[in-house]
Amino acid sequence: MKTINVMVEGGKASLAPPLGPALGPLGLDSNAIVKAINDKTKAFNGMQVPVNIIIEGKSFEIEVGTPTTASLIKNELGLKEPVKEEPNVKGKKIIGNLTIQQVKKIAEMKFDSMLSKTLESAEKQVIGTCASLGVTIEGKPAKQFMKELKEGKARLT
Known part of the structure; x- marks a missing residue:
């Protein structure tokens, strides 16, 4: 199990750093992860939101914290x-x-x-x-x- 912790702008995560370089080597569908993050953070549009991506094998789970x-x-x-x-x-x-x-x-x-x-x-x-x-x-x-x-x-x- 691997966890990636990142701060993203609510609803606007992309494969640009810091997310892309962290996800690339894992061999997962990075676009699906970014879409899931954007779906879960759209309520915080325009705010920096802490996100934990928990990866186990080829599956992932997204946990969204509250903005600062x-x-x-x-x-x-x-x-x-x-x-x-x-x-x-x-x-x-x-x-x-x-x-x-x-x-x-x-x-x-x-x-x-x-x-x-x-x-x-x-x-x-x-x-x-x-x-x-x-x-x-x-x-x-x-x-x-x-x-x-x-x-x-x-x-x-």
Whole structure:
């Protein structure tokens, strides 16, 4: 049994690297594998999705993980293009704003694949990713929102 782990764009996998070179030497129907991956990931169109291809003999099975938290945040904001930092500009560029409900929605989508024990801690992980991306929460910088949470000045409900 062999497992191949790759990140593909939802619904748009192809035989280009990294998939093609990994599948080529195995002697399987690579086009059938790519079609199966695209069928299973089409709901995540435009997002990077982790995919495991489990190969046993001449048969294969496709397991699809959830997209990264950053991909879910960008999708929620409607961003399609990668965000580029501006040179010689101090501080994070603000790329968008999420509501508490959107943070909760993303945390619920990722909860099963996170190490968080509670939904609240998963929401805090999402807020941490927002800080890295330059996304505000309810109009406030994510780090400030997190500080207000700890002080009891803000709530996640």
